[in-house]
Amino acid sequence: MVLTISINPTLSALLPSLPLDSLFSTQGIMVMLLAAYAVAMWMFLTSAPKVYTVMVSDLEMARQFYEGMLELPAAEVPLHYYYNYEQTLGGTGIDPIYMSNVGAPTTSGMNGPDGLWYQLQKNTQLHIIGGASLGNKNRQRHVGFDRDCLEQLLMRVQTYGVKYKLRREKPLNFLVKDMQGRVIEVAEVSN
Numbered sequence: 001m002v003l004t005i006s007i008n009p010t011l012s013a014l015l016p017s018l019p020l021d022s023l024f025s026t027q028g029i030m031v032m033l034l035a036a037y038a039v040a041m042w043m044f045l046t047s048a049p050k051v052y053t054v055m056v057s058d059l060e061m062a063r064q065f066y067e068g069m070l071e072l073p074a075a076e077v078p079l080h081y082y083y084n085y086e087q088t089l090g091g092t093g094i095d096p097i098y099m100s101n102v103g104a105p106t107t108s109g110m111n112g113p114d115g116l117w118y119q120l121q122k123n124t125q126l127h128i129i130g131g132a133s134l135g136n137k138n139r140q141r142h143v144g145f146d147r148d149c150l151e152q153l154l155m156r157v158q159t160y161g162v163k164y165k166l167r168r169e170k171p172l173n174f175l176v177k178d179m180q181g182r183v184i185e186v187a188e189v190s191n
Contacts, residue, residue, distance in 0.1 A: 049078050049123045052149035055132040057141045062128050063116055065178050070156050072118035075125045120152055135185040139175070142186045147172060150188050 022028055056062040066072045116128035126149065135141040144150040150172045157164050157176055167173040171190035175183055 049075075049125045051078060051125045051127050052120065052144070052146050052152075053127045053129060054149065054153075055129055055143045055145075057130075057132045057134050059116065059128065059130050061140050061178065061182065061184075062142065065176075065184060066116065066118055066126070066128065068179060069162050070153075070160055072120065072126065072156075075117040075119040077117055078125065120149075120156075124152075126153075135187075137183070139183045139185045142184060144172075144186065144188050147188055150186060153186060 054062075067074075114129060118126040118128070120126045132141045132143045144153070154164070154166075154172070154174060157174075163177045165175045167175060171188040173185070173187045175185055178184055
């Protein structure tokens with residue numbers, strides 16, 4: 001005796017409790033559209049570049065330093081910044097000494113909206129914004145909110161042979177001299 005089993009998967013066989021007409025109803029189409037939108041947003045956000053933000057006390061000096069000494073190429077403003085998906089600065093845990101000039105005007109038209117944009121690595125960008133206070137002895141201060149960003153900047157400084165002095169490892173803090181001999185303090189915000 002030979003037993004033959006026929007497997008014929010159809011949509012109604014795969015979804016036996018869901019009638020085909022309800023799948024293509026207005027409600028069913030809306031659910032499918034929302035699912036497609038969720039997948040599209042997930043793909044959009046996962047393909048977006050990682051953006052590090054550094055707050056500086058003088059944007060024009062920062063431009064000279066990052067473009068001139070570190071030779072960072074300018075980057076396009078990531079599309080997700082136009083749709084308010086940017087990373088926040090986490091204002092609740094920031095030391096007030098770093099934020100004394102918050103609300104100071106940022107540049108407009110320098111390299112995109114609200115600051116300078118540089119390509120740090122293939123899928124990593126550096127966003128430079130104004131608002132940091134001057135450091136001790138009126139040093140230009142560059143305040144970073146992410147240790148990985150400052151480590152990458154320090155590696156770039158070392159690679160390009162820029163004079164620097166490591167002041168502290170945790171939180172990371174180092175001094176650099178720009179082309180005019182001005183001292184720039186690069187400091188990690190410690191929480």
